Amino acid sequence: MRISGIDCHVLLDPAFDAGATSSAQDDLVVEIHTDAGITGIGETDVNPWIARACIEAPGTHTMGLGLAEMLLGSDPSEIREIWDRLYEGSAMNGRRGALICALGALDMALHDLRGKTLDTPCHGVLGTACRDTITPYASLQPDVSSFDLYLQTMVEWAVTAKELGFSAAKLEITPSGPYAHKGLRASGERMGEAVAAVRNSVGDDFVLMVDVQYAFPDLDACLRAIRGWDRYNLSFIEAPLPADDLDGYARLSSKQGIPVAAGEWLTTRHEFVDLMDRGRVAVVQPDIGRVGGLTEALRVCELARERGVQVVPHIWKTGISIAAAAHLAALTPHCPFIEFLPARLCGSALRKRLVKEELRMENGSIPLPRKPGLGVELNRGALAEFKAAAERLVRSPSSRHPVAPARPESIQMDDGLTPWR
Numbered sequence: 098m099r100i101s102g103i104d105c106h107v108l109l110d111p112a113f114d115a116g117a118t119s120s121a122q123d124d125l126v127v128e129i130h131t132d133a134g135i136t137g138i139g140e141t142d143v144n145p146w147i148a149r150a151c152i153e154a155p156g157t158h159t160m161g162l163g164l165a166e167m168l169l170g171s172d173p174s175e176i177r178e179i180w181d182r183l184y185e186g187s188a189m190n191g192r193r194g195a196l197i198c199a200l201g202a203l204d205m206a207l208h209d210l211r212g213k214t215l216d217t218p219c220h221g222v223l224g225t226a227c228r229d230t231i232t233p234y235a236s237l238q239p240d241v242s243s244f245d246l247y248l249q250t251m252v253e254w255a256v257t258a259k260e261l262g263f264s265a266a267k268l269e270i271t272p273s274g275p276y277a278h279k280g281l282r283a284s285g286e287r288m289g290e291a292v293a294a295v296r297n298s299v300g301d302d303f304v305l306m307v308d309v310q311y312a313f314p315d316l317d318a319c320l321r322a323i324r325g326w327d328r329y330n331l332s333f334i335e336a337p338l339p340a341d342d343l344d345g346y347a348r349l350s351s352k353q354g355i356p357v358a359a360g361e362w363l364t365t366r367h368e369f370v371d372l373m374d375r376g377r378v379a380v381v382q383p384d385i386g387r388v389g390g391l392t393e394a395l396r397v398c399e400l401a402r403e404r405g406v407q408v409v410p411h412i413w414k415t416g417i418s419i420a421a422a423a424h425l426a427a428l429t430p431h432c433p434f435i436e437f438l439p440a441r442l443c444g445s446a447l448r449k450r451l452v453k454e455e456l457r458m459e460n461g462s463i464p465l466p467r468k469p470g471l472g473v474e475l476n477r478g479a480l481a482e483f484k485a486a487a488e489r490l491v492r493s494p495s496s497r498h499p500v501a502p503a504r505p506e507s508i509q510m511d512d513g514l515t516p517w518r
């Protein structure tokens with residue numbers, strides 16, 4: 098069998114909000130086709146136009162090639178060998194960043210293709226499952242502009258998540274730092290108020306994590322803001338410091354008791370080795386598309402196992418990435434949870450509609466995937482609609498404004514962080 102074609106679909110939610118700091122609004126989905134008529138799908142979480150260029154661009158240097166030109170005509174079964182070959186053949190421009198994200202989408206598609214070819218779920222091709230079910234945690238990020246409304250919505254959503262059967266939820270509390278958007282601003286004290294309000298509402302028999310998304314500029318500011326948060330029994334605090342402040346991460350882990358998690362943006366196992374050995378985090382959060390696909394994510398899992406570090410994959414895209422993470426968790430004993438954006442509790446049309454027959458949650462967990470490959474299928478009608486929206490954006494700069502009426506909360510943007518206004 099040979100790879101006969103690669104399609105790169107740049108997708109955009111037609112109702113996207115140019116003032117939002119959210120990667121759930123666009124997507125790069127790839128399809129790898131073979132001469133046997135079998136196709137694999139994958140996606141990645143990065144600027145999709147940049148990732149597409151990493152795949153489709155031609156190269157004139159043997160270590161500066163485009164990913165597609167190296168992949169076309171290959172036997173798709175030797176996935177690790179392909180990964181290493183693409184990494185080496187793009188090393189001059191790649192090795193980290195967007196190119197690895199693009200490689201991640203292709204690698205995910207190769208694993209889907211391999212599973213479909215063997216009529217076996219990805220986890221069955223890659224090893225032996227260590228669990229019967231995968232536990233998702235609900236990621237909650239209310240899309241509002243006032244902190245009072247944010248707090249109220251967060252409490253309501255956490256209670257809803259519990260009612261939906263989730264045993265865990267993560268609160269995205271981002272009223273300061275680079276993820277503070279759409280006018281949402283509040284102090285560290287008020288952030289603590291939100292954590293307390295949610296803990297009081299969901300009770301003690303519910304796992305809570307907090308993601309502050311790089312909120313604090315340095316260790317001292319972080320320690321001041323989170324003082325006392327240990328009383329809320331948090332499983333971890335995610336991304337409290339700038340991503341490159343690994344020494345700060347190490348000191349934070351040693352100076353307070355809440356486990357520290359990070360790694361959502363990292364590409365390749367090499368960056369994760371730095372995060373674990375220098376940053377001393379307790380939990381690593383590879384995003385499967387970004388880190389370089391299932392091949393590289395499994396390498397990260399092995400390095401984490403050797404160091405006694407937990408793996409909790411990051412996901413902010415669609416049912417494709419959720420499926421990839423479920424297969425990873427099936428193979429990884431030290432992966433207690435996967436991130437899960439509940440379709441009911443998010444505004445992303447991509448998350449809601451791109452995939453049909455996604456993996457279903459039953460009684461708070463996802464049964465071990467049984468279908469061949471990743472086990473999910475694209476909704477072709479939605480794909481065409483999202484593709485058209487992305488093309489409109491490129492054709493017309495004015496389409497950077499939402500096509501659909503803005504949600505009421507998103508109208509009051511007054512913080513100068515909305516470059517397209």
Ligand SMILES: [Mg+2]
Pocket residue numbers: 308310335336361411
């Ligand atoms: Mg995060």
